Structure formats: C-alpha cells, structure tokens
Amino acid sequence: MKIEAIIYNIPYISISMLIPVIFSLLIAFTKEAYTKHLALISVSANFLLSLYMAILFDTSNSQSLYFYESYTIIDELNISLTLGLDGLSMLMFLLTTLVSLVAVVWSLRDKQINLRLKEYYIAFLLTESFLIGVFASWDLIAFYVFYELTLVPMFFVIGIWGYKLRLYSAYKFFIYIFVSSLFLLAGIVSTASQHYKKFGEFSFNYFDLLNNEYSLPFEIFLFFLFFIAFAVKTPIVPFHTWLPDAHGEAPTAGSVVLAAILLKMGTYALLRFNIGLFPEASKFLFPYLAILGIISIAYASWMTIVQKNIKRFVAYSSVSHMGFVVASMFFLNKIGFKASVIEMFAHGLTSASLFMIAGFVYNRLHTFNMDNLKGSVKFMPLFAIIVAITGFASMGLPGGSSFWGKFLTLMSAREHGMELAMGVLVGGFFSAVYVLYMLKTLFLDVKEESVLIHFKDVRGAKLLAFIGVIIPIFMVGFLPFIFFGFYERFLDFFTSNILNR
Numbered sequence: 001m002k003i004e005a006i007i008y009n010i011p012y013i014s015i016s017m018l019i020p021v022i023f024s025l026l027i028a029f030t031k032e033a034y035t036k037h038l039a040l041i042s043v044s045a046n047f048l049l050s051l052y053m054a055i056l057f058d059t060s061n062s063q064s065l066y067f068y069e070s071y072t073i074i075d076e077l078n079i080s081l082t083l084g085l086d087g088l089s090m091l092m093f094l095l096t097t098l099v100s101l102v103a104v105v106w107s108l109r110d111k112q113i114n115l116r117l118k119e120y121y122i123a124f125l126l127t128e129s130f131l132i133g134v135f136a137s138w139d140l141i142a143f144y145v146f147y148e149l150t151l152v153p154m155f156f157v158i159g160i161w162g163y164k165l166r167l168y169s170a171y172k173f174f175i176y177i178f179v180s181s182l183f184l185l186a187g188i189v190s191t192a193s194q195h196y197k198k199f200g201e202f203s204f205n206y207f208d209l210l211n212n213e214y215s216l217p218f219e220i221f222l223f224f225l226f227f228i229a230f231a232v233k234t235p236i237v238p239f240h241t242w243l244p245d246a247h248g249e250a251p252t253a254g255s256v257v258l259a260a261i262l263l264k265m266g267t268y269a270l271l272r273f274n275i276g277l278f279p280e281a282s283k284f285l286f287p288y289l290a291i292l293g294i295i296s297i298a299y300a301s302w303m304t305i306v307q308k309n310i311k312r313f314v315a316y317s318s319v320s321h322m323g324f325v326v327a328s329m330f331f332l333n334k335i336g337f338k339a340s341v342i343e344m345f346a347h348g349l350t351s352a353s354l355f356m357i358a359g360f361v362y363n364r365l366h367t368f369n370m371d372n373l374k375g376s377v378k379f380m381p382l383f384a385i386i387v388a389i390t391g392f393a394s395m396g397l398p399g400g401s402s403f404w405g406k407f408l409t410l411m412s413a414r415e416h417g418m419e420l421a422m423g424v425l426v427g428g429f430f431s432a433v434y435v436l437y438m439l440k441t442l443f444l445d446v447k448e449e450s451v452l453i454h455f456k457d458v459r460g461a462k463l464l465a466f467i468g469v470i471i472p473i474f475m476v477g478f479l480p481f482i483f484f485g486f487y488e489r490f491l492d493f494f495t496s497n498i499l500n501r
Helices: 012-028 032-056 087-107 117-136 140-149 151-161 166-199 216-233 242-249 252-277 279-305 310-329 334-365 381-395 403-414 418-444 460-478 480-499
Strands: 066-074 079-085
Touching (some): 012 079, 032 087, 079 117, 087 252, 117 140, 117 151, 117 252, 140 166, 151 252, 242 252, 242 310, 252 279, 252 334, 279 418, 310 334, 310 403, 310 418, 334 480, 381 418, 381 460, 460 480
Antiparallel strands (some): 066 079
16 A cells, blocks of 8 residues: 655654754763753753644645655665654654653652663653654564664663662563563564565565455454554553553653553554554454453553552553543544544543652652542642642543543444443443542541641642643643644544555
C-alpha cells in the first residue's frame, strides 16, 4: 500500500530526536551545576519544536506522512530508518514532548533527586529521544530498536532514584518488558518472511507489510506474537503485575513518564500494528479482546480501591484506564478508535497529574499510606483545587479530559449490543468509585490539624508542572475538536483502507 509522503527541506523529526542526545552529551561533559539548566533548555526546545510542527501539520490530510525522512541501514534486507508523522503519531509526539517537559520541571525541585544529577537528566533526555523514535518509525525493525531502548534509561531511573524496593521493581520491569518483546521480534521476522515468500524480497516497511496475505490461523498466531508484547507494555490484565511495583518504587518524574507515555507505546502499537497488520484476526478475536478490556477496567478498579499506598493506587487506576483504551479499540468501529486515541492522550495528562499529586503529598508527609493522608489538602487551597480538577477529570466528569474517551467508548460498545455497553457502563461506575474514595480521603477525612497546619501550598516549579497538564486537561474537555482534528482523517483512511480492505 502506498501513501503520500510529505517531505520538508528541514529534517524536523531527526532534529527533535537529536536535541535530547546533543544536550545529554553537553550534560556529560560540563559541570553538574549546569545540569538542570541544560535539561530544561533541551525539553523546552523540543516542546516548542513540536508545537511548530503541529502548526505545519495539515489536519485535513492527516492520513499522509508529514516530515517524511528515510535513511537506508541494511540495503540487502531492505531495512531503513523511515520517519514520519500521521494524525495518530502526531498526537503521541505532542504528548511525549509535553510530558517530558513536565517531568523535568518537576524534577528541578524534587528533594529526592539529590545525587548523580547528570545521569538522572541524561536518562530522561534519552527516553524522550527514543520515544519520539517509537512514534515516528515506519520500519518495524527501527520501531523495535527504539521500543527496546526505552527500557534502559527507565531501568536506571527506577533502580537508582527509586524508593526502598527499587532494585526488585527495576529488574521486574526490565524482565517483563524485555522477555515479552522477544515475541514481538519473532512476529516482525515472521511478517517480513511472509512478505519475502509472496514478493521475493524482504521488507520491514509498515506499508509494504500491509500487502501481506495470511491464512486465518497463521494470522491469529502472528496477532498473538505482537499482542503479548503490547499487552504487557500497556498493560492489560493479567499481564499487569509489573506495573504497580514499578510505579510504587519509581521517583515521581519516573512514574509520570512511565504512566503518561511509556504505557501509550503499547496501546499505540496495538492499534497501529495488531489491528492494522492483522485485520482479519482482529475481527475474529474482537469479542474476546473487548471483554478482556472490560474485565481490566473492573478488576483494576477493585484493586485500586483496596490499595493503601497512594502510588500503587494511582498505578492500578492506570490499568483501569488502559482497559477503556483497549476495549474501545477492539470494538473495531470508527467511534471506538476515536475514543481509544483521545483516552490515550487524556490519560497521559491525568496520570501525570495524579503521580505528581502523590509525590507532592509524600514530600509533605513522607509517607504514601492512604490512612496517613486524611485531610492532607486542608491547608493547601491551591493544591486542593489541582487535586479536585485532576480527580474529576480522571473520573470522566463532563469538562474533564477523560469524559470524551469514556462517552465515546460507551457509544462504540452500543453498536455491538446492550450487553457490551452495560459492561462499559459498570466499569465506568467502578472507576468513578475509586476516584471518589481518593478525594474523600484527601478532603473529607479527619486528621490531627497540628500535623497539617504548617504545610506550604504548591508553588514554583511544581506549580508550573501542574499547570503544564491542567491546561491541556481543560482543553481536551472543552475543546475536543482540536484534538479530534489531528486524527479524524487518519481514522477515515484507517477504517476504509486497512480494516475494511
């Protein structure tokens, strides 16, 4: 399958990937006193570049590849570094640069980050570069390389700057993702081999592989090779057990990047590769996968409510939100795809804010125990407003960022019958319950006031970090058409030329 590639005189994507790498080198060879400033300049420059690229992006033609670049790596195997942004990857690119900026701004005044600053900020800058590579790559080998590389810096972030069980959590995170990725590699090689059998040449290019044909049993087999890797990354129940440990022990900024962007690698890839490359298998399996998504919503919601550690509480809530993304995606209709993508973006914002809330409270009380957080926002009015906005947005209240994803998920489920719609509705109810429980604990429960009265309200860099996600939360809630515009035409193309081909 061919698609229009729009080439610019300036290699914007390569520049956006090189900026963090160049600043990482500058950090490595300059004094530690300049580390924070260089990291902040890097992520700010990349965020501004992404906004400029968004202005250049023509939303009326979002199925085309913008900022196209291609560099041959191994000519004999037809492997190349092919970069470009369509409507889906453009939105993920914007989320990546925004959250990277928020994570670095938060880290500027994070008391936990007080040693090995060079390595810390280099890890975050390299993570940003690799994530851009994931969302912009159209060669599956290049995608796999960037997908795996994101493991390395996050492994060190958790293992070095995490909490008490950081080493256990870092190793568990690495082993789960690395082992599951081997299934992905096997699937990529198998699809390329199938292309060779039909066309007489190897190709790892996404659009070339769309032309492959498979028997249904073999396509289902390939589907599951890809699915296992992405289900672990997302994560979907029962592949989720690494996530609460990784989140529970990671530093605040590490949890922000992990929840807001790294999890989206899994859901992005499920839509792009599982449904895109294996549409017949997706149609055959859709009832089971949609139900699995609904089960993830309900199970993770219950697990969220029983958590005593607020970081594990937020981690399980992420699993629940990913259940909405997966369920809506595998309803296999345009409304469902629309819900899935907007929920990916919305969860990136609310999860970042929730983990910063957990980190901020920890800085005040030095505990993540929910029983010790009772009434902890009482003497911090500005912080209390941020908590309320984030909580109600995460719940799916109208005007919040998650409303459209959950509403459209319900609409897409209704196309398949009232049973699935009721399943989504029940899952949405449970997700509202755990958010209300968190708000009740932080606002309404009583604690000895002498412990809280000396708290300082949120300010400075941490306030800027919160503003960086609160503004987009309101934008998605009240101006959703701006974000739908990025991928509306892409979904038309996807449903008509790929899913229904």
